[in-house]
Amino acid sequence: MADTLFYSPSIRQNSQLPEKESQHCVKVLRMREGDELTVTDGKGFFYECTLTQASPRQCMVSIQNSIQKPKGWNYNLRIAFAPTKQMERNEWFVEKAVEIGIDTITPILCRFSERKEIKNERLEKIAVAAMKQSQQAYLSKIEELTGFKEIISCPFNGKKxxxxxxxxxxxPLSQLHKKGEDAFILIGPEGDFSREEIEDAIAAGFEPVTLSESRLRTETASLVAIHTIHVINNLQ
Incomplete structure (x- = not known):
């Protein structure tokens, strides 16, 4: 597979790369017609392609071969976190979470949330870049900002x-979670969840856990939770 991975969600139906990918292909990498490149649809496939038309606005490719790539983990991993006031910290978390491996990221609005709104378009772009950089074939789902009561009522077939x-x-999450189980984890804002929110979550089937002896920042706690689940599943 080529070192640089391109993303085109509709590559099976449309041989034209998105404009941003076309610009990167021609202006940055200086690729020409006849060059080989690898494209992912973000749905589990790599496509080995040949560049048939090279233009900053419209690159066309011909698919030579398709390879289905396993996700890398055989369980569903979802995390819901309360975005921090500093947007760059939320973006850093999304980037690292995608690199480590996550199915779904849901920003949540809690009683003590510092940030009341968030632009998903920016986070989705970061998720795409992280998927490409880490050479993955599955694009993590970034959901819209969701209220706390709505998130705890969402159906989930696994441990919460x-x-x-x-x-x-x-x-401790490291002692409570078992290998092979799907996991849905809630991480609160810098001021933590309210006691009422914790009680409501427990009533909805969420088990209270600790992640560390230290008090962690929201984005750090979120990454620790994701990494803990992966480590448990990688143990023999």
Missing amino acids: YIAHCYDLPKE
């Missing part, structure tokens, strides 16, 4: 956890 810092009964 809520991480918090209160001195209340809880178990």
Whole structure:
């Protein structure tokens, strides 16, 4: 596979690369007609292609071969986090989460949330870039900002956890989670979830967990949670 990966979600139906990908192909990489390149649809496939038309606005390719690539983990991993006030920290988290491996990221609005709105378009672009950089064939889903009560009522066929810092009964995620289980984890804002939110989540089937002896920032806690699930599943 080529070192540079291109993204075109409709590559099977449309041999034209998106304009941004075309610009990168021609202006940055200086690729020409006849050059070989690899494209992913973000749905589990790599496509080995030949560049048939090279233009900054419209690159056309011919698919020579398609390769289905496993996701890298055989469980569903979803995280819902309360975005921080500083947008660059949210963007950093999304980038690293996609690189490590995540199915769905949902920004949530909590009682003590610092940020009340978030632009998904920017986060989606970062997710695409991280997928390409880490040579993955699956694009993580970035959902719209969702209210806390709505998120805890979402159906999920797997284990559900809520991480918090209160001195209340809880178990380490590393000891509670079992290999092969789907996981849905809630991470609160810098001011943590409210006690009422924790009670509501527990009533909805979420198990309270701790991630560390230290008090972690929101984006750090989110990454620790994702990494913990992957480590458990990679153990023999």
